[in-house]
Amino acid sequence: AAGRVPTRLLTEDEIAAFRRDGFVTVPAITTAEELDTLRGAYDRLFEEARGWKDGSLFDLVDIDRGAGEARSPQLLNPSRFEPLLRDILFRANALAMSRQLLGSRAALVFEHAIRKPPKIGAATAWHQDEAFYAAYTNYRAITVWMPLQDVSPENGCMLYVPGSHRGPLLTHRSIGGDPRIHGLEALGVPVERAVPCPLPAGGATFHDCRTLHCAGPNLSAGPRRAYALGFGVRAPEHTLRHEHPWNAEK
Ligand code: AKG
Numbered sequence: 001a002a003g004r005v006p007t008r009l010l011t012e013d014e015i016a017a018f019r020r021d022g023f024v025t026v027p028a029i030t031t032a033e034e035l036d037t038l039r040g041a042y043d044r045l046f047e048e049a050r051g052w053k054d055g056s057l058f059d060l061v062d063i064d065r066g067a068g069e070a071r072s073p074q075l076l077n078p079s080r081f082e083p084l085l086r087d088i089l090f091r092a093n094a095l096a097m098s099r100q101l102l103g104s105r106a107a108l109v110f111e112h113a114i115r116k117p118p119k120i121g122a123a124t125a126w127h128q129d130e131a132f133y134a135a136y137t138n139y140r141a142i143t144v145w146m147p148l149q150d151v152s153p154e155n156g157c158m159l160y161v162p163g164s165h166r167g168p169l170l171t172h173r174s175i176g177g178d179p180r181i182h183g184l185e186a187l188g189v190p191v192e193r194a195v196p197c198p199l200p201a202g203g204a205t206f207h208d209c210r211t212l213h214c215a216g217p218n219l220s221a222g223p224r225r226a227y228a229l230g231f232g233v234r235a236p237e238h239t240l241r242h243e244h245p246w247n248a249e250k
Contacts, residue, residue, distance in 0.1 A: 004092035010100050022165025022211035025197050029146055029204040030090040039148050041082050042225055046115045050081040060183040061122045061175055071122035075113045094144040098231035109139050110230040116156050121218025125185035129209040131172040135243040139232030145205045148225035152198040155220035158205050159194045164212040172246045179250050
């Protein structure tokens with residue numbers, strides 16, 4: 001995103017909300033024109049099942065049956081497959097805003113896209129992103145999650161537990177206790193405290209890697225597309241010294 005000049009920053013209130021709750025939503029992080037371009041490129045990636053052969057595309061919630069069968073296909077590092085994604089306003093704004101939260105050394109540390117198919121798109125289980133970190137992960141990231149169409153509880157908006165970023169990392173397990181499945185689920189989540197975050201297309205949520213979150217199923221007639229960028233500061237003091245037990249068994 002070196003070429004793009006950021007056009008948006010977080011307000012003082014948004015920064016305060018992120019620190020208090022462990023998440024914040026912003027109504028716009030890119031333009032309608034960019035969203036149009038992104039939707040086309042994004043759908044092409046999934047239609048062509050880019051990344052399936054090398055394991056970058058898989059079903060997050062079930063054993064892999066085939067790219068077309070997945071109810072929650074997740075593509076890691078989509079910009080590896082679509083260079084257009086490397087130089088977009090979403091990325092420039094997300095970086096600038098993340099630096100407000102993490103400092104000027106924050107940099108992109110991961111990317112993913114989850115495209116939940118119409119009607120049958122599966123829910124994303126409750127989890128903390130930190131539970132996915134492998135041993136020697138040397139950052140603590142925040143995620144900037146942008147829907148490419150409006151999102152509501154009907155088509156899989158995000159839900160967060162406010163303040164959970166100040167609590168412990170909960171015990172996780174592979175979804176349904178099946179280590180063949182990529183996705184993790186947290187145990188003992190206070191779901192009664194969950195706050196749904198509906199958003200317009202091109203809005204975004206920011207969350208800490210400790211914040212408990214999930215997303216609903218997609219019951220709508222259209223796909224639910226989301227593109228997430230993770231930003232962190234790589235540093236020895238952040239290095240995770242052990243494998244989480246639920247990942248060691250995978
Ligand atoms: C994340 O980006 O941390 C998520 O959990 C995304 C879940 C989703 O898009 O359904």
